[in-house]
Structures are given as structure tokens and as C-alpha cells.
Amino acid sequence: MTEQDFIPKSYLKSIENGSVTWSSPSNIALVKYWGKKEHQLPQNPSISFTLDNCKTVTTLSFSKKEASNNFSFEVFLDGEKKEDFKPKIETFFKRIEVYIPFLKDYHFVIETSNTFPHSSGIASSASGMSALSMCLMSIEMMLNPKLSNTFINQKASFLARLGSGSACRSVEGDLIVWGLHEAIEGSSDLFGTKYPYEVHDNFKNYQDTILLVDKGEKQVSSTVGHNLMHNHPFASQRFAQANDNLAKLIQIFKSGDVYAFIEIIESEALTLHAMMMTSLPYFILMKPNTLEIINKIWEFRQDTGLPISFTLDAGANVHVLYPEKDAKLILEFIKNELVAYCQNGHYICDKIGFGAKKIDN
Numbered sequence: 001m002t003e004q005d006f007i008p009k010s011y012l013k014s015i016e017n018g019s020v021t022w023s024s025p026s027n028i029a030l031v032k033y034w035g036k037k038e039h040q041l042p043q044n045p046s047i048s049f050t051l052d053n054c055k056t057v058t059t060l061s062f063s064k065k066e067a068s069n070n071f072s073f074e075v076f077l078d079g080e081k082k083e084d085f086k087p088k089i090e091t092f093f094k095r096i097e098v099y100i101p102f103l104k105d106y107h108f109v110i111e112t113s114n115t116f117p118h119s120s121g122i123a124s125s126a127s128g129m130s131a132l133s134m135c136l137m138s139i140e141m142m143l144n145p146k147l148s149n150t151f152i153n154q155k156a157s158f159l160a161r162l163g164s165g166s167a168c169r170s171v172e173g174d175l176i177v178w179g180l181h182e183a184i185e186g187s188s189d190l191f192g193t194k195y196p197y198e199v200h201d202n203f204k205n206y207q208d209t210i211l212l213v214d215k216g217e218k219q220v221s222s223t224v225g226h227n228l229m230h231n232h233p234f235a236s237q238r239f240a241q242a243n244d245n246l247a248k249l250i251q252i253f254k255s256g257d258v259y260a261f262i263e264i265i266e267s268e269a270l271t272l273h274a275m276m277m278t279s280l281p282y283f284i285l286m287k288p289n290t291l292e293i294i295n296k297i298w299e300f301r302q303d304t305g306l307p308i309s310f311t312l313d314a315g316a317n318v319h320v321l322y323p324e325k326d327a328k329l330i331l332e333f334i335k336n337e338l339v340a341y342c343q344n345g346h347y348i349c350d351k352i353g354f355g356a357k358k359i360d361n
């Protein structure tokens with residue numbers, strides 16, 4: 001596939017107006033994407049668990065308008081008009097216009113809500129951009145009913161990537177690869193693909209309890225962070241390491257070795273933050289309680305031998321990852337020992353999920 005394959009040649013039908021609704025989840029990277037080239041193409045391949053409970057629900061209503069050279073849309077979050085969301089969507093529309101040529105033919109109303117609190121420090125860009133991309137693909141499907149499901153998912157992921165890189169890993173589940181890796185068949189820089197090889201039962205229904213350490217806005221956006229990987233002193237080693245870690249995970253997923261898994265994903269989380277700390281300008285997104293939690297997790301793992309682990313995204317919150325079969329003991333530990341480090345005691349119980357779903361209006 002190339003970018004050209006996503007440019008429609010013509011549409012078979014025309015449609016005046018309508019409305020579509022999709023829900024799409026967030027995802028958590030195991031091997032991290034940090035550093036990008038032009039057009040939101042990743043510097044290294046990444047892999048993530050798609051989440052289940054943390055999701056965005058978006059309704060896209062559309063009505064034919066007079067032909068003009070402008071995009072016409074309104075955005076609502078939880079029923080409230082959001083002027084400040086418009087520039088990001090305008091940028092997204094500009095980037096995808098060549099692939100979605102009907103964008104200037106309609107007036108759109110985008111109504112969106114998240115299942116997680118807006119100010120939770122959990123980025124809604126992955127779930128939001130993938131939900132909106134699925135809505136656009138539903139409209140494309142109405143205009144061109146012959147499209148296959150594979151094509152729809154690939155193109156939705158491709159569009160979502162142009163909105164926010166990691167969003168391309170939210171269209172499907174449960175394990176998604178994004179970025180070309182020589183050992184992973186079908187992998188592509190253009191869109192996310194389902195991890196194609198054997199996965200041991202130990203990794204099925206993996207649990208993710210998200211500890212909300214800091215619910216504020218990030219001081220440094222991920223766009224700025226990605227850009228700081230240009231001229232970063234450790235960039236090339238980091239990109240090579242991500243490739244190696246992904247290759248190692250293939251055997252680990254097959255064998256079910258959760259301890260080898262832990263070593264890779266915790267190293268990935270700390271390397272991501274090490275890249276932030278060693279860029280120029282340097283910055284730190286972890287908070288004291290992030291480190292308290294990490295140390296408690298290590299202590300508990302040492303004492304009990306249970307396969308509890310953590311990963312981080314570009315923020316202070318901690319994703320505690322563990323197999324379903326150990327959930328009872330680990331959740332008890334989380335409630336007794338870790339929740340005290342969360343802002344207002346807030347945490348979210350989530351697990352691996354299977355991607356975007358259409359909701360009947």
C-alpha cells in the first residue's frame with residue numbers, strides 16, 4: 001500500500017445528509033513511538049495494547065452545503081461548544097483533504113464525549129482522532145459501498161495517524177503494530193496493523209490499572225517532544241533499540257514469558273522518559289509520586305514474585321499492567337498501597353480491548 005491507494009478515484013453514490021456514531025478506545029504503547037519524520041511517519045516501529053474502557057464516542061452529522069473553499073464544522077464536547085478544539089480539527093482536515101475529497105461538500109457537526117474525565121492527564125487524541133476517522137470512513141462507505149472492511153480499517157488508521165500518530169493504533173485490537181519492522185509481516189509506517197503472530201494465553205485479557213498521579217495539562221506537548229528527537233544525541237541508538245525490543249517481543253509473546261515481557265516494557269517506559277531528560281531543552285514529566293509508585297511496584301514484585309509491571313506514556317500517570325489470573329491479589333495491593341499516591345485517589349481500571357465500534361444512531 002502507498003498513500004496514493006487512499007485517494008478515491010470517484011464515488012458511486014451521492015448523499016445529502018446523515019449522521020454516524022463510533023466509539024474508539026485509547027491505547028497504551030509497550031514499545032514506544034518517540035520521534036517522527038515528516039507527515040507523521042514514525043522514526044521507529046511501536047506496538048501497543050488497545051484499551052477497552054477509556055474511549056471516545058463521536059457522532060458526526062453532515063449536511064450538504066454550497067460548494068466553497070472552506071471547511072465548515074462545529075465541535076461539541078459533552079454538549080458544550082468547543083471553539084478551542086477547532087484549530088486542531090482544521091489542521092487535521094487540511095492534512096486529510098486529499099484522501100477525503102468530500103470534506104468541503106458538507107457542513108459537519110462533531111459531537112464527542114470521553115468515558116474518562118477530560119482533565120485526567122489521559123490524552124484523548126488517540127481515541128478522539130480514531131473515532132472521528134472511523135466516522136469519516138463510514139461516510140466514505142455510504143458514497144462507495146464496495147469498500148472492503150480491511151480497506152476501511154487501514155484507511156481509518158491512516159487518517160487517524162495524520163491527526164495524532166499513536167491514534168492509528170486505536171482502530172483495531174488487541175495488539176497493534178505501527179511502523180515497518182522487518183520481522184513483522186504486513187507492518188507499515190502508514191497505518192497500524194494487527195500483530196500477526198502467536199500470542200500466549202498469559203497475554204490475553206491483560207489488565208491495565210491507570211493511576212492518575214497528575215491530572216494537569218502536560219507542560220510539554222508530545223509534538224514538541226517528538227521534534228526534540230531530531231539532533232538528539234541518543235536518537236539513532238534509541239531507534240535501533242526499539243526495533244530490537246520489538247523483535248524480542250515476538251518470542252516472548254509466543255512463549256508467555258511474562259518476566260521477560262516486564263523487562264522490555266519497563267525499560268521502554270524509562271527510556272522514553274530518559275529521552276526527554278536528555279534532549280535539549282530537557283524536561284521531566286514524571287512526578288515524585290510516579291517514582292514512589294514505581295518503587296512500590298518493584299518491592300511488591302520482589303516480595304511476592306507476582307508479575308506486576310508498569311509503563312508510562314508522555315506524562316506522570318502510571319499504567320500498572322498485569323495478567324488477568326493475578327488480578328485479585330494485585331488489585332488489592334494497588335488499592336491498599338498505590339492509590340494513596342494518586343491525585344484525589346483517582347484511578348481507572350482498564351484492560352485490553354478490540355478497537356473501534358460502530359454505534360447505531
Ligand code: PMV
Nearest residue numbers: 029032033164165166222314
Ligand atoms: O501520538 P502522539 O504524537 O501523542 O505521541 C504519543 C507518544 C507516546 O504516547 C509517548 C508513545 C506511544 O507510542 O504512544
